[in-house]
Amino acid sequence: MEGLSDQALIQVAQYFSALAEPTRLRILNSLRDHEQNVGELAEHCACSQANVSRHLSTLAKHGLVAREARGTSVYYRIADPTIYALCDLVCGNVARQLEAQAAAINPRSSAPSKI
Template sequence: MEGLSELALNHVAQYFSALSEPTRLKILNNLRDGEKNVGDLASACDCSQANVSRHLSTLAKHGMVVREGRGTAVYYRIADESIYALCDLVCGNVARQLESQASLLGGLQAKK
């Protein structure tokens, strides 16, 4: 982050903000396997199509997904696969923290 302007830092914060919603993370994860339409994503995420469309709009606004219309169907795909490296890094860190907390909690309960 060193050397980034205030404007650039604001863009980075907005980018991370787009990732701060669980449904958007589910959508991104479901797009790992390839492009999907709103109906497929709604079913996979157990959400309404309107809700998924709203989240896809946010992800597209931040350049995370690309929308492609084909006839009457619209398909979404990941714009840049590096989003998965970022998500996997963060998810791995969170998983390790949760394991550590569970281990610590288990150790405390064993002492009782």
């Protein structure tokens, strides 16, 4: 972040705010393997189509997803695949923190068992 202007820092914060919602993360994860339309995403995320559309709008505004109209359907895909590297890094860190917390709460379960 060194050397970034105030405007650039604002854009970085807005980018991260687009990721600060569990449903948006579910949508991104659902799009990891293939493009989908709003109905498919709504079913996968257990949300209404209106709710998914609102989240897709936010993700598109920040350049994370791209849309393509085909007939009467609109399909969404990941516009920036590097988002998965960021998500995998953060998710790995969170998983390690949760494991450490679980070990602190129940140290016996994390200790190697003696046979």
